Structures are given as C-alpha cells and as structure tokens.
Amino acid sequence: MNIDRFWSIIESARSSAAVSGVRFDEALVDLLTECPPKEILEYAERFDEVHDALYRWDVWAAAYLIGGGCSDDSFMDFRAGVIALGRDWYERLALDPDSLAGHPAVIEAAGARGDEALFYEDVNYAASGAFARLTGDPDSFYEAWAGYRPTDEQDSDAADMGEDFDFDDADEMHRRLPRLARLYIEAGD
Numbered sequence: 001m002n003i004d005r006f007w008s009i010i011e012s013a014r015s016s017a018a019v020s021g022v023r024f025d026e027a028l029v030d031l032l033t034e035c036p037p038k039e040i041l042e043y044a045e046r047f048d049e050v051h052d053a054l055y056r057w058d059v060w061a062a063a064y065l066i067g068g069g070c071s072d073d074s075f076m077d078f079r080a081g082v083i084a085l086g087r088d089w090y091e092r093l094a095l096d097p098d099s100l101a102g103h104p105a106v107i108e109a110a111g112a113r114g115d116e117a118l119f120y121e122d123v124n125y126a127a128s129g130a131f132a133r134l135t136g137d138p139d140s141f142y143e144a145w146a147g148y149r150p151t152d153e154q155d156s157d158a159a160d161m162g163e164d165f166d167f168d169d170a171d172e173m174h175r176r177l178p179r180l181a182r183l184y185i186e187a188g189d
Contacts, residue, residue, distance in 0.1 A: 001042035006050070007087040009043060014086055024084050025122035025129075032130035040134075040141075041148045044127035047083065051124075053094065054079045055159045061177055062097035064167040065184040066106055066117055074119055081120035101179030110183040 013028035020027065032040050063070040063078035070078065082093050085103070092099040100106050109117030131141035165172050174181040
C-alpha cells in the first residue's frame with residue numbers, strides 16, 4: 001500500500017464518521033474490514049511508519065502542553081490522534097508542531113487544562129480490530145503480522161528524536177512552541 005492509499009483510507013474514514021455520526025476509529029475499522037487481509041497488514045505497516053515519524057521531542061512537547069503532561073503511552077495515543085486528523089494536519093505538525101495551536105480542537109481544549117484533545121488510543125488498534133472482526137479471533141492480527149514482517153524488520157534502531165529539552169521549563173517551551181505555549185502556559189509559569 002502506498003502512502004496515498006493510506007491517507008485515502010484515513011480520509012474516507014473521516015468522511016464516513018462525519019456523515020454517519022460514528023466515532024472515527026469505528027469508521028476506520030469498518031473500512032478496513034472491507035479490505036483483504038494483506039491490505040490490512042499493509043495499512044498497519046504504513047500506519048507504523050507515519051506514527052513512528054512523529055516520535056520526536058518537539059512533537060512530544062506539543063503533546064505535553066496540550067495534554068497537561070504526556071506519558072509514553074499517551075504520546076502513542078497523541079500521534080494516533082494526529083493521524084486521525086488527516087494528511088493535511090499531519091503534514092503541518094510534521095513540519096511545525098506549533099502549528100497545532102491553530103487546530104479548533106486544540107484551541108477549544110486550551111481552556112480545559114489537562115484535556116486530552118487529539119489523544120486517540122483506539123486508532124492505534126484499527127488494523128487489529130478489523131482482523132478480529134473478519135476472523136472472530138482477537139489474536140489473528142498479531143499472528144498474521146508476525147508472518148508478514150520478519151522479526152528483524154520489526155525491531156528497528158532507535159529513532160533520532162531531535163534535541164531533547166525540558167518540557168517543564170516555561171521559557172524553553174515559549175521559545176520552541178510559542179503559539180502552543182501562549183495557549184497552555186499561564187503567565188508567570
């Protein structure tokens with residue numbers, strides 16, 4: 001599956017969710033269930049690639065501000081939530097994490113400190129959910145995934161996350177993510 005097909009599936013799920021009123025992750029599982037098992041595995045592979053590409057300190061800092069803190073697990077959910085926003089917002093964030101300060105959900109959440117806007121755990125499990133629905137076996141995806149990608153391909157070297165910095169240093173956050181910091185860091189922090 002090429003990257004355009006991946007984003008087409010995401011956009012189709014977004015449209016379907018908007019029209020039907022179902023949650024995005026449910027619409028995504030519905031769409032993936034219509035695909036052959038190999039295509040679901042290819043989707044999972046592309047998902048992992050775009051998800052892993054956001055594994056950076058500057059993106060984590062944005063998640064930290066938006067979420068009022070951000071653990072390892074929460075950062076996984078945040079990156080999945082960014083993917084659920086679609087290609088346009090994903091690419092904006094990949095170029096400049098501070099651009100999220102312009103997203104309506106982020107602006108709305110700024111008033112509710114600690115709100116988990118954009119954190120979307122269930123998106124991480126859409127491929128396995130589609131496999132489980134197709135086969136009736138919740139473990140079927142993981143068995144198929146192990147056969148699809150040899151272990152040596154699944155274990156990758158540590159990603160270059162960029163420059164680490166202190167997320168609790170308000171001055172540093174204002175310097176690196178000025179728009180998000182204005183939304184989320186109170187004056188005097």
